[in-house]
Amino acid sequence: MANEIVIAQTTIDDEDRANALARGAVENRLAACAHVDPPLTAVYRWNGAVESAREWRISYRTTTDRLPELASWVAREHTYDVPEWITLPVAGGSAAYLSWVVEETGTP
Template identity: 35%
Template structure:
């Protein structure tokens, strides 16, 4: 009998100890722990978000296109990456140009509409619009993209 009651007492003390440590832990550490648990439990459907890439002749064109994409809810976020060098063949000649790269995060289902918008405002005769589906990443960020860009 003594053995059973001491085991129960030990278990109760152990649970009380864990509870005390949890509630006495600084709020920041508790938040980090809870966030890590929630991130691990969030589901993301692979490929439902894509990263699209567009090259632009200069910063002004790049920012105009980026702003238009976000305003029209065709993209959640557009990174404007300055000063890239592109080397390509165009009309039988090797060309080298300084360009600006847009990295666009959107729903995969919006890539066609995004492409049509870019083509309608882009100054190039044939503009680059390519995309790749995102298989995995930070689930809260990918959820934010899908929340920001409506279906």
Template identity: 40%
Template sequence: MSGEIIVLVTSANGDEASKIAEALVRERLAACVNIISDVESVYRWEGKVARDREMLLVIKTTADRYSELEQRIHKLHSYSTPEVVAIPIQQGSANYLTWLRESVER
């Protein structure tokens, strides 16, 4: 697979979000991670509707790095079933996308 993607991950708190973000960037699994605080999530869990305040990580990477990135998130995350979803980047600034690819090269 190739191409740039955005991966969305929610986390329980700022400390966990920062830990995940820093590890992913340090390990070149992500070029950049934005952390958006105070996201309200409404979801079904164990047969009931739940509501929580969470942090949202917006992770920029490539499809080639996705598998490793997902595995790393599962190791770092406190949730048994963390949200990890990828969205392809259809278009973007050529300079930014070049920087993104170079930032996650092995």
């Protein structure tokens, strides 16, 4: 398979925005699917203080070919000054599922 599959993740403090970030990426074929996890508590240091916030994590399934465009799109659409953006390589999985990810992120 030419494209490698990756999971890219971000978080946001608003459920409606999380759903919009998930749906928009799929609608634009930047990701084959996106999972919005239930709210979690994030604890982090920001501007010299320890903060906590309720956040939703969005996990995108995409390809390495589409990843740069997905990253740019999320950065434009996100409301945080410094949004979380991490990527995790997918080392294996069902051939049918991985092929589906490639197909759904390709040009129609």
